[in-house]
Amino acid sequence: MNLTFPTPTVAGEIYVAENSVTYQWDGSKWTTQIRPSYANTGSNPGPNPPVAPTPGTFWFDTVSGQLFTFFNDGTSEQWVETSTVHGTLYSP
Numbered sequence: 001m002n003l004t005f006p007t008p009t010v011a012g013e014i015y016v017a018e019n020s021v022t023y024q025w026d027g028s029k030w031t032t033q034i035r036p037s038y039a040n041t042g043s044n045p046g047p048n049p050p051v052a053p054t055p056g057t058f059w060f061d062t063v064s065g066q067l068f069t070f071f072n073d074g075t076s077e078q079w080v081e082t083s084t085v086h087g088t089l090y091s092p
Helices: none
Strands: 014-016 020-027 029-032 058-061 065-072 076-079
Touching: none
Parallel strands: none
Antiparallel strands: 014 020, 020 029, 058 065, 065 076
């Protein structure tokens, strides 16, 4: 796959390419932005939250059936419930 990058206008500009990789213009070239392994990648299902999450990470608690988001409110970071269980969980 050949990628076509836009003409950058300022250092720090971000571009998400067709391959879903995020690149940043450093003033002379586009560089790949490495994300922590859990950053915004699906729901991370399991009985315990992911280790070393970044804000915006989702965790689906397989014990309680709850979905949480790791949130930074400016003074602290915590898991915040983003859904509630209503009724019975159904499987197809």
